[in-house]
Amino acid sequence: MLDQLKMPARNYLNNGHGLASWLLTKDHKRIAIMYLISISVMFFLGGLFAVGIRLELATPAGDFVQAGTYNKFFTAHGVIMVFFFLIPSIPAVLGNFLIPPMIGAKDLAFPRINLISLYIYWIGGVFTLYAMLSGGVDTGWTFYTPYSATGSNSNVVPVALGIFIAGFSSILTGLNFIVTIHRMRAPGMTWFRLPLFVWAHYATSLVQVLGTPVIAITIVMLAVERGLGFGIFDPSRGGDPVLFQHLFWFYSHPAVYIMILPALGVQSELISTFSRKTIFGYSFVAFSSVAIAVFGFIVWAHHMFVSGISTYAAMVFSFLSFSVAIPSALKVFNWAATLYKGAISFETPMLYAYGFMGLFTIGGLTGLFLATLGMDIHLHDTYFVVAHFHYIMVGGAIMGYLGGLHFWWPKITGRMYSEFFSRIAAILVFVGFNLTFFPQFVVGYLGMPRRYHSYPDEMQVLNVLSSAGASVLGLGYLLPAIYLVWSLKKGEVAGPNPWGASGLEWQTQSPPLTENFVEVPIVDREPYEYEHVAAKEKHLV
Amino acid sequence: MSGHVSPISLYITIFMALMVLTVATVGAAFVDLGQFNFLVAMIIAGFKATLVIWYFMHVKYASKLTKLTVATGIFFLAILLGLFLVDYGSKAFTQMPPFLS
Amino acid sequence: MSNVAAHADDRGHAHAHHPALQHHFDTMAQQKEAAVVGMWVFLLTEILFFGGLFAAYMVYRIWYFDAFAEASRSLSLFWGGLNTAVLIGSSLTMAMAVRCAQTNKRTATVNWLILTMILGAVFLGVKVIEYADKFEHHHVPGYNFQWAAAHEAPAAGEHAVAASEGAAAAEGHRELSLTPAQLQLTTQIYFSLYFTMTGLHALHMIIGIGIMLVITRMAYQGKFDQEYYTPVEMAGLYWHFVDIVWIFLFPLLYLVERHV
Numbered sequence A: 001m002l003d004q005l006k007m008p009a010r011n012y013l014n015n016g017h018g019l020a021s022w023l024l025t026k027d028h029k030r031i032a033i034m035y036l037i038s039i040s041v042m043f044f045l046g047g048l049f050a051v052g053i054r055l056e057l058a059t060p061a062g063d064f065v066q067a068g069t070y071n072k073f074f075t076a077h078g079v080i081m082v083f084f085f086l087i088p089s090i091p092a093v094l095g096n097f098l099i100p101p102m103i104g105a106k107d108l109a110f111p112r113i114n115l116i117s118l119y120i121y122w123i124g125g126v127f128t129l130y131a132m133l134s135g136g137v138d139t140g141w142t143f144y145t146p147y148s149a150t151g152s153n154s155n156v157v158p159v160a161l162g163i164f165i166a167g168f169s170s171i172l173t174g175l176n177f178i179v180t181i182h183r184m185r186a187p188g189m190t191w192f193r194l195p196l197f198v199w200a201h202y203a204t205s206l207v208q209v210l211g212t213p214v215i216a217i218t219i220v221m222l223a224v225e226r227g228l229g230f231g232i233f234d235p236s237r238g239g240d241p242v243l244f245q246h247l248f249w250f251y252s253h254p255a256v257y258i259m260i261l262p263a264l265g266v267q268s269e270l271i272s273t274f275s276r277k278t279i280f281g282y283s284f285v286a287f288s289s290v291a292i293a294v295f296g297f298i299v300w301a302h303h304m305f306v307s308g309i310s311t312y313a314a315m316v317f318s319f320l321s322f323s324v325a326i327p328s329a330l331k332v333f334n335w336a337a338t339l340y341k342g343a344i345s346f347e348t349p350m351l352y353a354y355g356f357m358g359l360f361t362i363g364g365l366t367g368l369f370l371a372t373l374g375m376d377i378h379l380h381d382t383y384f385v386v387a388h389f390h391y392i393m394v395g396g397a398i399m400g401y402l403g404g405l406h407f408w409w410p411k412i413t414g415r416m417y418s419e420f421f422s423r424i425a426a427i428l429v430f431v432g433f434n435l436t437f438f439p440q441f442v443v444g445y446l447g448m449p450r451r452y453h454s455y456p457d458e459m460q461v462l463n464v465l466s467s468a469g470a471s472v473l474g475l476g477y478l479l480p481a482i483y484l485v486w487s488l489k490k491g492e493v494a495g496p497n498p499w500g501a502s503g504l505e506w507q508t509q510s511p512p513l514t515e516n517f518v519e520v521p522i523v524d525r526e527p528y529e530y531e532h533v534a535a536k537e538k539h540l541v
Numbered sequence B: 001m002s003g004h005v006s007p008i009s010l011y012i013t014i015f016m017a018l019m020v021l022t023v024a025t026v027g028a029a030f031v032d033l034g035q036f037n038f039l040v041a042m043i044i045a046g047f048k049a050t051l052v053i054w055y056f057m058h059v060k061y062a063s064k065l066t067k068l069t070v071a072t073g074i075f076f077l078a079i080l081l082g083l084f085l086v087d088y089g090s091k092a093f094t095q096m097p098p099f100l101s
Numbered sequence C: 001m002s003n004v005a006a007h008a009d010d011r012g013h014a015h016a017h018h019p020a021l022q023h024h025f026d027t028m029a030q031q032k033e034a035a036v037v038g039m040w041v042f043l044l045t046e047i048l049f050f051g052g053l054f055a056a057y058m059v060y061r062i063w064y065f066d067a068f069a070e071a072s073r074s075l076s077l078f079w080g081g082l083n084t085a086v087l088i089g090s091s092l093t094m095a096m097a098v099r100c101a102q103t104n105k106r107t108a109t110v111n112w113l114i115l116t117m118i119l120g121a122v123f124l125g126v127k128v129i130e131y132a133d134k135f136e137h138h139h140v141p142g143y144n145f146q147w148a149a150a151h152e153a154p155a156a157g158e159h160a161v162a163a164s165e166g167a168a169a170a171e172g173h174r175e176l177s178l179t180p181a182q183l184q185l186t187t188q189i190y191f192s193l194y195f196t197m198t199g200l201h202a203l204h205m206i207i208g209i210g211i212m213l214v215i216t217r218m219a220y221q222g223k224f225d226q227e228y229y230t231p232v233e234m235a236g237l238y239w240h241f242v243d244i245v246w247i248f249l250f251p252l253l254y255l256v257e258r259h260v
């Protein structure tokens, strides 16, 4: 059946040629592609620094790099991965590409702002990278005062300003999505017919819009303190360093939901598509995204239990942190219920979805351990915390990103990648990931602090395991780079709907037209009606 | 297709009200109300801001969505300030931080 | 899930397109509503941007109330009050500009916009006078900060008590619970916040004036009519927001404790 397919003669990729047609485009799909390339570069650079970290930790002695250099490595790794890869990853690439076709719109509400956000991202990225390579920063991605305000003599202000700039790109993306989802839906596309991917992005956008300005102003305060000698956070000038942590985490805890919420949205699409069933409890899953976004704003001080906040505040925030687990767990249960008695198949995106479910659950549960006051006093700033957030950010967010990328790759490029190699890569990622990060739970529980470049001899076995796992993981990430690029020329033509998925975006050709649809679609069905699609599939081609 | 056009007299009234309230807030600052000086100042400022939002910024005539957006902003600002107070408030307001005493 | 059904030109395509209608919108109403909501979402971020500063201000005001009261009294109520009036006035002129754009009065729109910019410039001018005054009185944190009596007093030790009485006398208000060294630090926090808050506010005004320059030009060229005046309205929303920030900054910075 597939070999009869042809690439559509007219599509967004061949509508205009040459560099200018890309750099000046207002097409959300082309902008998404440029984001894809940019964040891939960032992911690679961030990965290089991770290699440096794992090399150093392969032996107990601090022998590969000096302590100061090591500090710069993990800072660069954290800053690049958090602010320049994870935060833009799914929203700016998949969200950008897919939200308009999913809701039946021709474009986002503000195409020009979309392009501007990309340029802002580039400026922020170049700024940060330059500052990082010409000297680096050694404060960690958290920039805690007073060290960042007065102690460190590295490039704190330039890197922080790079993050400040990139923050505006994130804000503008979120703003664009909110308005688009409110005002650009096709006739008949009611809120409860929206794909859960769109709901998740709506919630994410809320967090981007409400949280990012707070980190922006915090950076401004840090910059005037460091650059102009104002007194704000530095205790020797009467300031309160804990205030910085409050402001920082007011953004940065919600920011972890900027990273995970879109992945949760991808997950809902994958689970439903590959078990050929309506999602279980649609409205609960939809509202849980919004609930996570809102609850995410009231738990931040769980990062500060040992930083000198008051005991009462610690108790309040511990309790509130537990509450955010409810909507998160709800999603996992609903996916499990969706799988139940489904016609499950194991294509590559689904492999990632399975990996996601397990790893996200472990990450979330260990989050609850950490949110438990007494437990956190023991575990704070150990490798246990590192393992916790990597289970969610790498095991969750990046798995979701890769799953989504594989799922929509045929829509984006019009071609299929090699199923064989992609399954191998998915398995390598899963195995490598667990090998890398599970030992870190153990070594952290045993008391190995994070951010040191040496450790006691008896912890070497676990650390070597972790370093070995990292190389497997690295391989798992390199493979897609090869076969996905290969598929661009040699891949089989995919056709409009290779997975038989139900979403509106699969109803148009792949790759889509610049306007996404030939005519404005009218939506007259509920989401995830798989019984119907199965019947219709035969006629699609 | 133009939006709601408010009468000029309304704008003038709002302007006058804002000026009067400005004088009021300065005046109130010179009266010793103890703890309530701050409260009064903030209530007046909040009232002025509401006038500007409601009439000058046309939120009165705007869609429900716009109203909701404004409310969201105020709500999250309240979360920010309120939860800061959960920590700093329970640390005892009037005490100096340890590094200064 | 959906039918890609034929969709006749029945949504806003009945009459000829307005030249300002972008291709991905169906109607001018949809386009305008998108812009208004978008602008408000942007102002949402602005609320939280200044919100972070307000939070910092709140914490230090509670901790260092005496210092804040002292430092706040050193600001000029005259200039602060005048600026408040000027800014409220500029909000009125801005509202008039939008109204004239709504009712298709081209020249009046341009004139009101120019008047708004002039008032904005007056505000900034007064701010320059105030800042210059701070430089003169050594009230610029990090640069030359010296709280009045503190620099005559020895940093700490036995003389501190005497010096603190001296400080109170010099500032001429009431006895303080703070030593001069502490007062030096804590008033510097006040002025750090003062400069950050008013500086960012002034920056917003400068940006606002920049936006208005462009829009005045567009208005002059007749780009707007009663169907399409969105840019004027957006600039108005932004300007009013900046006004609101000042409505709060004024009592917070100038009126901490005036009655002693």
Ligand code: HEM
Binding pocket: A142, A256, A257, A259, A260, A302, A303, A321, A322, A324, A325, A328, A363, A364, A365, A366, A367, A368, A370, A371, A372, A376, A379, A380, A381, A385, A388, A389, A392, A393, A397
């Ligand atoms: C069930 C929800 C979650 C809970 C209850 C939770 C709880 C916690 C707690 C208490 C800490 C502080 C540990 C410490 O420093 O002592 C922490 C750290 C962290 N969590 Fe979570 N977490 C949850 C979900 C997430 C998610 C979804 C992400 C990311 C996508 C995430 C990312 C992080 C990061 C990055 C850190 C470490 C930050 C740093 O200090 O560098 N967490 N988590």
Ligand SMILES: [Cu+2]
Binding pocket: A252, A253, A256, A299, A300, A302, A303
């Ligand atoms: Cu957190």
